[in-house]
Amino acid sequence: MTQRPIMPFSRRGQPNSRKAEVARIRIKGTRKGLSIALGKGDWHQLLRKLDARLTQAEAFFRGSQVSLDTGRRDLSQPELEELIHVLASHDIELATLQTVSRLASEAAQALEVRLGLPEPIPTHPDTPVPMEEWSEGLLLRRTLRSGQSLKQPGHVVIIGDVNPGAQVIAGGDVIVWGRLRGMVHAGALGNDEAIVCALELRPIQLRIGSHIATSPDEKESASTGPEVASVLDGHIVARPWTSK
Amino acid sequence: MPGIAITFTSGKGGVGKTTVTANLAVALALLGRRVTAIDTDIGLRNLDIVMGMENRIIYDIVDVVEGRCHLYQALIRDKRFSSLHLLPASQTRDKTAVTPQDMVAICQELKKNNDFVLIDSPAGIELGFRNALAGADELVVVTTPEVAAVRSADRILGLIESIGKGSSQLIINRIKPSMVRRGDMLDTFDVIEFLAIELLGVVPEDEAILIATNQGIPLACEAKTPAGQAFHNIAYRLLGEEVPFLPIFEEPETLFTRIRRVLRLSY
Numbered sequence A: 001m002t003q004r005p006i007m008p009f010s011r012r013g014q015p016n017s018r019k020a021e022v023a024r025i026r027i028k029g030t031r032k033g034l035s036i037a038l039g040k041g042d043w044h045q046l047l048r049k050l051d052a053r054l055t056q057a058e059a060f061f062r063g064s065q066v067s068l069d070t071g072r073r074d075l076s077q078p079e080l081e082e083l084i085h086v087l088a089s090h091d092i093e094l095a096t097l098q099t100v101s102r103l104a105s106e107a108a109q110a111l112e113v114r115l116g117l118p119e120p121i122p123t124h125p126d127t128p129v130p131m132e133e134w135s136e137g138l139l140l141r142r143t144l145r146s147g148q149s150l151k152q153p154g155h156v157v158i159i160g161d162v163n164p165g166a167q168v169i170a171g172g173d174v175i176v177w178g179r180l181r182g183m184v185h186a187g188a189l190g191n192d193e194a195i196v197c198a199l200e201l202r203p204i205q206l207r208i209g210s211h212i213a214t215s216p217d218e219k220e221s222a223s224t225g226p227e228v229a230s231v232l233d234g235h236i237v238a239r240p241w242t243s244k
Numbered sequence B: 001m002p003g004i005a006i007t008f009t010s011g012k013g014g015v016g017k018t019t020v021t022a023n024l025a026v027a028l029a030l031l032g033r034r035v036t037a038i039d040t041d042i043g044l045r046n047l048d049i050v051m052g053m054e055n056r057i058i059y060d061i062v063d064v065v066e067g068r069c070h071l072y073q074a075l076i077r078d079k080r081f082s083s084l085h086l087l088p089a090s091q092t093r094d095k096t097a098v099t100p101q102d103m104v105a106i107c108q109e110l111k112k113n114n115d116f117v118l119i120d121s122p123a124g125i126e127l128g129f130r131n132a133l134a135g136a137d138e139l140v141v142v143t144t145p146e147v148a149a150v151r152s153a154d155r156i157l158g159l160i161e162s163i164g165k166g167s168s169q170l171i172i173n174r175i176k177p178s179m180v181r182r183g184d185m186l187d188t189f190d191v192i193e194f195l196a197i198e199l200l201g202v203v204p205e206d207e208a209i210l211i212a213t214n215q216g217i218p219l220a221c222e223a224k225t226p227a228g229q230a231f232h233n234i235a236y237r238l239l240g241e242e243v244p245f246l247p248i249f250e251e252p253e254t255l256f257t258r259i260r261r262v263l264r265l266s267y
Helices: A043-056 A077-089 A102-110 B017-030 B061-065 B100-112 B127-134 B147-163 B177-182 B188-195 B207-215 B226-238 B255-265
Strands: A008-011 A025-030 A033-038 A065-071 A093-099 A138-140 A149-152 A156-159 A167-170 A174-180 A183-186 A196-201 A205-208 A211-214 A227-232 A235-240 B004-009 B035-039 B084-087 B116-120 B138-143 B168-175 B198-204
Touching (some): A043 A077, A093 A102, B017 B116, B017 B168, B035 B100, B100 B116, B138 B188, B147 B188, B207 B226
Parallel strands (some): A167 A183
16 A cells, blocks of 8 residues: 655654543533533642643634533632633633532632533433543535634534635544545544545645644646545555545 | 626736626627626725726715715716716725615615626725625626635635625636646636636636726727627626637647546536
């Protein structure tokens, strides 16, 4: 299988030591928007990790509103203020706080943070709760033109073209059934495993997780056929898109 | 039966919106249709110059909106064609002097007494563009075969979509057949393939246009130049007739282009 490297010019991000904290910070997309769940552990350590996590997915979160779930944790007013400060430093607004702690509720009310409803308890206790960080995808049946932008925490499937000047930022994979000539960021929540495929893969810039690449500067060559791009050994590479 | 309002827009400046608007207005008037052209480029008007009516402006669109005159007092009648009028823009004000609601009202009124209301949009994507779009029933995006102009056209089409306006058609202006033949210029198919909208016409680069524009006599009056012919063809297409595209723009048919063409037909 031939591999066509897409000149990687930068590699950002931290060493891969996120395994332990994944259990404590969960980011997911819901019908109502982005939700971040903070688990157990030392509060300041948790905030530092959240900060690192948000730094990694800077472009994805910028300007968004999130809902926070702190579960049973007792939060004081200064602690909640610290959290809001961390979010604000990434240009994120705290839309609602979900908590079952009375202390945290009082702190939220004092800071005029809206309280969200806790997640509904599954009616059947045996029902498995989906464990993925994101579970919703989006199917778009049109062409994204210059200046149009799509942000989605889950996977994105586009039936149509992505023209130069358009951008797609997805938490999961991006599949374009058409020509991809704009900017795409797959795995924007920090997932280097994400893939991007298109019938004609000619993005101005391609990002997967923390990796960035540009298309090679070749002149309009003959069509290469459908391709899939993924991160391999720290570089974004494109390969022919064939059935396995 | 009320007429239709068509806005000519491009995003990028200098691609020939005003020239196209003026020439199509004349071409449609030549075919006996009642036409009013509106210049919405307030503060930077030039449709009046291209149409040779600059010295006859008394009232303008801002005077109409602000109630200093009746709409029909502001219209300037063309000296050659009595069915052709211009509603000029004001030169001393800016785009904020007119709102999209004003434009809708003006277009509604003009459509009662015209077959075509042609609206010349200013460059850019700000208020002036939105004003020009507000009263339109149909949109024509004008571009030149340059990458920058085509990208702007794509952006404009995206904005038109988001505003919720209906179908748009495309005019490719200032194409140089010799450069296309040498492969130094985007050809019609490249542009259409990229923008994926219906083609209304292709206008060749023509020195006669520049001369005519400077003299304030839209070229379509003397049809026998390549560009004049192209404008006449577009006018017929606006009237719903099928006119084949001028042969000059077709690619020399090699085996490869033939395959491309056949594949394209099957879309």
